[in-house]
Amino acid sequence: MKPYVILNAAMTLDGKIVTAKNSSNISGEEDLKRVHELRREVDGIMVGIGTVLADDPRLTVHKVDATPQDNPVRIVVDSKLRTPIAARITNKDARTIIAGANEFKYDFLVSDRCEVFRKRDVEFFFSGDKRVDLNALMNYLASEGIEKLMLEGGATLNFSMIKEGLIDEIRICIAPKVVGGVNAKTLFDGEGFDTMDEGVDLELIDSYRLAKDLILTYKVLK
Ligand SMILES: NC(=O)c1ccc[n+]([C@@H]2O[C@H](COP(=O)([O-])OP(=O)(O)OC[C@H]3O[C@@H](n4cnc5c(N)ncnc54)[C@H](OP(=O)(O)O)[C@@H]3O)[C@@H](O)[C@H]2O)c1
Structure with a gap:
């Protein structure tokens, strides 16, 4: 059991989702509205x-008309529970779940930080040994009634x-911009696949121009 997962991101023509110096203002105002409509x-x-x-990030719906009930549940994948106490994602604007890994569970549960989060009604889900088990997390989110999940990176x-x-x-906004940089993160980093044959195949199902940007929607072929 898992939610239907839509990855949404904005990138430059050269596939960068942020510069090496952490500048990530990529897409136009119209695209930001599209993102918030999707969040809703x-x-x-x-x-x-x-x-x-x-x-x-706040991860709430605030660039289009919305009521507090329109805010989706916010989930942070955070094995070592490093989410800062002051992080905006922990405010009471929406339900928040921090997904941690089991190795860090007990020290965290007795910490003052945990107490602060609990006072803000932040919830926790633990899976995996040292790193969050994403399959277990998807299963849990589905059991919590999350049928459609937006993945917003990184x-x-x-x-x-x-x-x-x-x-x-996958829904991608491609901005007409090139930033380069070997240390600038791309849409998919991680360890990567060794061969093209192992790569994940996609099918383009929609494409349109949105002001200066290009929006592409792909179905992931299993
Ligand atoms: N342009 C866009 O649309 C867009 C959207 C979102 C983000 N961004 C940019 O992306 C950058 C962040 O990307 P990032 O790659 O550094 O971080 P990230 O993908 O947001 O977070 C990665 C971290 O998640 C934790 N994690 C826990 N379990 C995991 C698992 N099973 N698999 C993978 N990660 C797991 C790991 O830390 P622990 O082991 O400590 O848990 C890992 O280092 C930011 O600069 C942001 O601006 C851009």
């Missing part, structure tokens, strides 16, 4: 801890999710 449609939004540490989590066969659809 889904039951959950998931990001990796790298994205929380870099961007401190590069490392995106690769693990596609490698595990957990992404169903």
Whole structure:
């Protein structure tokens, strides 16, 4: 049992989702509205801890009309429970689940940080030994009523999710921009596949221009 997972991201023509100096203002205002419309449609939004540490996102619906009930459940994949106490994702605007790994569970549960999070109604789910078990997490999210999940990065989590066969659809905004940089993260980093044959095949199902950007939708072929 797992949610239907849509990976959404913005990238430059050269596949970068952020520069090496952490500048990630990529797509136009129209695309940001499209992203928030998608957030309003889904039951959950998931990001990796790298994205929380870099961007401190709110992950709420705030660029289009919405009520507090439109905010999806926010999930942070964070094995070592490094989410900062001041992170905006832990505010009470929406339900938040931090997914940690079992090795770090007990020390965390008795810590003052855990107490602070609990006072804000932040929830926890533990799986995997040293790293979050994404299959177990998907199973848990489905059991919590999350049928449609938006994956909002970053590069490392995106690769693990596609490698595990957990992404169903990819929606990409390509901005007409090139930034280069060997250290700038791409849409999928991680350890990568060794051969093209091992790569994940996609089928283009939609494409359109949105102001200066290009929106592409792919189905992931299993
Ligand atoms: N342009 C866009 O659309 C867009 C969208 C989102 C993010 N971004 C950018 O992406 C960058 C962050 O990407 P990132 O690659 O550094 O971080 P990330 O993918 O957000 O988070 C990766 C971290 O998640 C944790 N994790 C736990 N279990 C995992 C598992 N099974 N598989 C993979 N990761 C797991 C790991 O840390 P632990 O082991 O400590 O748990 C890992 O280092 C930011 O700079 C952000 O601006 C861009």
